[in-house]
Amino acid sequence: MTITHLQSRIDARDGTAVTVYTTPGCQTCPGVIRNIRDRGYEPTIVDITTDDAAYGYVTRTLGYQEVPVVVVSGPEFEDHWSGRRPDKVIEFLPKVAAA
Numbered sequence: 001m002t003i004t005h006l007q008s009r010i011d012a013r014d015g016t017a018v019t020v021y022t023t024p025g026c027q028t029c030p031g032v033i034r035n036i037r038d039r040g041y042e043p044t045i046v047d048i049t050t051d052d053a054a055y056g057y058v059t060r061t062l063g064y065q066e067v068p069v070v071v072v073s074g075p076e077f078e079d080h081w082s083g084r085r086p087d088k089v090i091e092f093l094p095k096v097a098a099a
Helices: 003-012 029-038 052-061 086-092
Strands: 017-022 044-047 069-074 077-082
Touching (some): 017 052, 077 086
Antiparallel strands (some): 069 077
16 A cells, blocks of 8 residues: 555545554454444555554554554544444544445
């Protein structure tokens, strides 16, 4: 994924980008992704078992040991969490009309 590609996703949703870090077989991940999509956002989905840089970012930089890890960033904020957190999805992703 290039910076240009990510920027187009950010621009498409009023400056908000959503990335979900996952692994194959993650049982919680599909529900989290569905919750994000239900609010009108299309997250970037990254499999940390096939991307060493993403694995390092999730485990060393952010400090998480389980997926899903959701990173939401906008022009004036960034937040991240692990697991099923519908409260965070609602807080950081206002519902928008489907694109």
